[in-house]
Amino acid sequence: GIQVEQSPPDLILQEGANSTLRCNFSDSVNNLQWFHQNPWGQLINLFYIPSGTKQNGRLSATTVATERYSLLYISSSQTTDSGVYFCSAMEYGNKLVFGAGTILRVKS
Amino acid sequence: TAGITQAPTSQILAAGRSMTLRCTQDMRHNAMYWYRQDLGLGLRLIHYSNTAGTTGKGEVPDGYSVSRANTDDFPLTLASAVPSQTSVYFCASSDSGGFGYTFGSGTRLTVV
Numbered sequence: 001g002i003q004v005e006q007s008p009p010d011l012i013l014q015e016g017a018n019s020t021l022r023c024n025f026s027d028s029v030n031n032l033q034w035f036h037q038n039p040w041g042q043l044i045n046l047f048y049i050p051s052g053t054k055q056n057g058r059l060s061a062t063t064v065a066t067e068r069y070s071l072l073y074i075s076s077s078q079t080t081d082s083g084v085y086f087c088s089a090m091e092y093g094n095k096l097v098f099g100a101g102t103i104l105r106v107k108s
Numbered sequence: 109t110a111g112i113t114q115a116p117t118s119q120i121l122a123a124g125r126s127m128t129l130r131c132t133q134d135m136r137h138n139a140m141y142w143y144r145q146d147l148g149l150g151l152r153l154i155h156y157s158n159t160a161g162t163t164g165k166g167e168v169p170d171g172y173s174v175s176r177a178n179t180d181d182f183p184l185t186l187a188s189a190v191p192s193q194t195s196v197y198f199c200a201s202s203d204s205g206g207f208g209y210t211f212g213s214g215t216r217l218t219v220v
Binding site for chain 1: 198200
């Protein structure tokens with residue numbers, strides 16, 4: 001099955017800083033999604049991005065499908081951005097395979 | 109608010125006992141899923157259902173069973189709980205193409 005690797009595993013930022021999270025996947029995919037799990041455990045769908053670039057406020061994501069990676073950019077980070085960011089790729093049957101996540105801590 | 113409702117929120121269960129985790133969605137999504145989340149392992153798929161009346165095994169199905177009698181409900185049953193099933197369980201749903209993936213708030217289960 002598809003393997004999904006995320007880096008870095010941990011990241012500590014000062015409020016206002018920018019960051020880039022990376023996701024590598026082992027096979028070609030037609031469905032790549034980013035999720036944010038907040039400190040209360042809720043999983044929020046950030047982006048559906050099988051290819052190209054999308055932006056939503058301070059967050060943007062880019063997937064280069066031919067090179068099997070995706071990037072999540074967080075600009076002007078805020079304490080509310082803290083939590084775990086998961087990348088996931090879809091296998092046959094709409095099943096998501098998740099990476100281990102990047103734990104982000106934004107300090108004020 | 110439209111979405112997924114999971115119950116209970118948390119539970120402590122004696123080893124050997126059975127339990128059913130409930131999941132209901134009101135988005136009329138065809139597909140539903142159960143994942144477990146363990147520290148350092150991300151989320152792993154237990155079982156899934158692409159449409160009412162059908163189910164399939166995910167990455168870690170042993171010790172769990174599911175049913176999908178209708179579109180809205182997708183219960184997960186542990187027939188005889190073991191401590192290794194201590195985890196946070198998330199139910200999710202999506203449309204047939206995998207769009208609109210939505211997660212419930214999770215059930216924290218501790219097996220002692």
